[in-house]
Amino acid sequence: MNRKKTNRIEAFRQLKTEIRNSQRHLIVGIDIAKDRHHAFFGTAYGKTIHRRLVFENTSQGFDNLLAVTETHLKSNGLDIPVFALEPTGNYHKPLGEFLIRRGFHVALTSGVAVNRNRELLDGRWDKNDTKDAANVADLVSQGKFLFYDYPCPEVRELQDLTSLKIKLKKLEHGLKVRIRNHLAAVYFPELDRYCVQNSALSMNIVRKMLDPREIAGMDFHEFCQLATDRDRGLKQQQRLEAIYEAAHRSVGCVLDFRGRP
Structure with a gap:
């Protein structure tokens, strides 16, 4: 295991212990789609900051996400952004890599946990992009999130080839x-x-x-x-x-x- 991944794991463990009711963290829940994503901005203690941001799955869209994040950090006296994604096929991977390469906290939420939490939040079973982003953020505020594994390029290439072989x-x-x-x-x-x-x-x-x-x-x-x-x-x-x-x-x-x- 390389030093960079070790540091990410240590940071993840620390985030797990600190996130609940934190006064420092800005949680960005993101509902992933193929062409555009929906983001929800809130705090770990339940305050809604920005209910709906739609951004494209492009470099310009990613830059827009970071710009809005920076604005909300400054205006709300927060200093640690946490980006939470619900994995959807492979569509989350470009955004995940973009954020990790820039040193941000990136967390994953389980699809099973998202479905269960959706009903608890507002008693519904249907999907809604805006509310699903809030659902993802809510799970992170509870400390219910997973480590985003980001192996070295060689391992990722091997994983992709293995996955392709299985599908074929x-x-x-x-x-x-x-x-x-x-x-x-x-x-x-x-x-x-x-x-x-x-x-x-x-x-x-x-x-x-x-x-x-x-x-x-x-x-x-x-x-x-x-x-x-x-x-x-x-x-x-x-x-x-x-x-x-x-x-x-x-x-x-x-x-x-x-x-x-």
Whole structure:
């Protein structure tokens, strides 16, 4: 852990102990969106200073946020701003980095806590950008906030790549399920059981020779060559034999490409 992150953690712990009923802190609750954000300015002891500031998700918008913050600090005799964000997808990250790089306190609020606190504040369940910003600020005044983790660029890049890989794997899995349900189930239903055992082999068969009658019309060696170019072990060979035999007695619908462009 580098020294800069250690200092941020220590500052976070100190903020946790000092924030309740503090006479020094200006709490800026921010409801995050894609294009523009809503900010609420208040104190830790419940005073509302500025109910609604809408600023763009741009450098000019961020500068405007800091300018308004500085004005409220001076006019209300406060000296420590705390910016609180409710994470929304990845839309909060540019603003979070902007503020952290300038040395400000940045806190996160849990989405679960925000939803629960919303009902306690005014008995409502619906979302409202202005009130949600006040909700976020209220949670911080209670000390109910989380540390904003801001790792080094190398770690962040690794995290982003890992997250992207997970999303792509989920997308890949979803597409394979659709292929099984909408193609294999119609034209070669006997192939479905092998989709679980060897997904790559089954998808290759769907791509190259979905019609089981086409498989039945070729010899076994030709089928194996088309199905996979990998070294086939005993289990793979047995699986190919089973699929080949299943193709000869398949009950799948006739796959007719006539009339297609």
